[in-house]
Amino acid sequence: KAGVTQTPRYLIKTRGQQVTLSCSPISGHRSVSWYQQTPGQGLQFLFEYFSETQRNKGNFPGRFSGRQFSNSRSEMNVSTLELGDSALYLCASSLGPGLGTGELFFGEGSRLTVL
Amino acid sequence: GIQVEQSPPDLILQEGANSTLRCNFSDSVNNLQWFHQNPWGQLINLFYIPSGTKQNGRLSATTVATERYSLLYISSSQTTDSGVYFCAVEGGGADGLTFGKGTHLIIQP
Numbered sequence: 295k296a297g298v299t300q301t302p303r304y305l306i307k308t309r310g311q312q313v314t315l316s317c318s319p320i321s322g323h324r325s326v327s328w329y330q331q332t333p334g335q336g337l338q339f340l341f342e343y344f345s346e347t348q349r350n351k352g353n354f355p356g357r358f359s360g361r362q363f364s365n366s367r368s369e370m371n372v373s374t375l376e377l378g379d380s381a382l383y384l385c386a387s388s389l390g391p392g393l394g395t396g397e398l399f400f401g402e403g404s405r406l407t408v409l
Numbered sequence: 410g411i412q413v414e415q416s417p418p419d420l421i422l423q424e425g426a427n428s429t430l431r432c433n434f435s436d437s438v439n440n441l442q443w444f445h446q447n448p449w450g451q452l453i454n455l456f457y458i459p460s461g462t463k464q465n466g467r468l469s470a471t472t473v474a475t476e477r478y479s480l481l482y483i484s485s486s487q488t489t490d491s492g493v494y495f496c497a498v499e500g501g502g503a504d505g506l507t508f509g510k511g512t513h514l515i516i517q518p
Contacts, residue, residue, distance in 0.1 A: 339505030
């Protein structure tokens, strides 16, 4: 079956703009998580959605937001982009909450460059 | 929050060698996964192993939850095994995976 699909794969924005990234989970998976990877901070948890509800949120400013639709697809948005937001944004899907988020499967990521 | 330490940070081996990567974590976990990040950035699942031992071909992993560590074994290394290996855990707070800084493995022909 198809894996986790993220779009766009690459994008370039300028400071102050906003960006929306999309993630389609594996069919049947209802939980979607987002992670940010930078050379300095490594991989960090952004947020997790299940059944259109945000379950958990990492330690990121309010400029980072997300949502999940009824078909489990998710989007994340970053407003008022800063240079430090340049990163690889990874989406992961899992079956859903049990004890924790369960086994996660990651997409190929969206690489954002902010100029 | 939970702390994750991976060792060694870097490892250079000849093709055919065996290696052991270690992951220590600071608290009890509900989830522990090992990933291999490919050159394009995708995290490839290797093992979902909050406890016990699993094997998949030349790779195997063991997690001793009571002692808060996990080991990833790679046998008969190939150049395609090169890359960064991450250990990630989730504690009882279900607040997402916490990743270690990774082990950068280079397999030389």
